[in-house]
Amino acid sequence: MGNDLAKKVLFEVKKAVVGKDEVLTKALLAILAGGHILLEDIPGVGKTTMAVAFSKALGLQYKRVQFTPDVMPSDLTGFSIYNKDTGAMDYQSGALLCNLFLADELNRATSRTQSALLEAMEEGQVTVDGVSRPVPQPFLVIATQNPAGASGTQPLPDSQMDRFMVRLSLGYPGPAEELEMLRRKQKGDPMASVEQVAAPADLELARREVAAVYVKDEIGQYIVSLISATRTDPLVHQGGSPRATLAVAAMARSAAWVNGRDYVLPQDVQLIFRDTVAHRLLLTGRGLAEGADPAAAALGRVKAPGLA
DSSP states (O other): OHHHHHHHHHHHHTTTSOSOHHHHHHHHHHHHTTOOEEEEOOTTSSHHHHHHHHHHHHTOOEEEEEOOTTOOHHHHHEEEEEETTTTEEEEEEOTTSSSEEEEETGGGSOHHHHHHHHHHHHHSEEEETTEEEEOOSSOEEEEEEOOTTOTTOOOOOHHHHTTOSEEEOOOOOOHHHHHHHHHHHHTSOGGGGOOOOOOHHHHHHHHHHHHTSBOOHHHHHHHHHHHHHHHHOTTEEEOOOHHHHHHHHHHHHHHHHHTTOSBOOHHHHHHHHHHHHGGGOEEOHHHHHHTOOHHHHHHHHSOOOOOO
């Protein structure tokens, strides 16, 4: 089932996003693993288009908020308003009550607003006036972040970065891909051709199957050793957290499932390790100056297990 569902979804998403097959595949792996996705890129390369295309292909209710300093927590969580007819406080739902929430330019929001988003990401609920309400399931956040130093931005806190399962970057398209974009746009809106090929219930079932994929002890030790290598790297001030270990295992399960296996191999871990771990690491001054890539270095230093 895994390979069939993944092919159908990616086929539809590629109608709207040209020439970014690897990024789209890893985004789908994160969605299947139940994680949230951080897209770090310059404006205009297709981040919002990707999110909308996935929501259409998977049949997910989609909402988007353009984050600015004046966006309030209540815009996300909802608020209570007095009903003079009943004398009660009626709850008005916020933008987070959906299946796929796009947080556009998240690093322009205030810390209070970001904390409201964190509750939904981590605990699957929003709290208004002391009452907690679950978000719909399946639920995922795709957040976009402008590059550091862009106008009006501030770095996301370490704790928030750690909540995103993967960090991906679309980047500029190649000349051939950009020409193909022009051709498709000339025929109409490419997004209009994206069709729904799955339902939220299908995604929920897929997530349960992904969670059941077997991780052998040798693979588990390989993942732990890779994370440990980031903690002992002299160019790293803060290495991968235990949450990073769990995220790598979840993404590796997803990669195995998409490839039609019910067990994880070392290449599944290697495929997703850098995208799952790199954004969680804090480099030393020397590491920053040298442009170090400790996640890639860990893959180079730690020997993969040979499985019979």
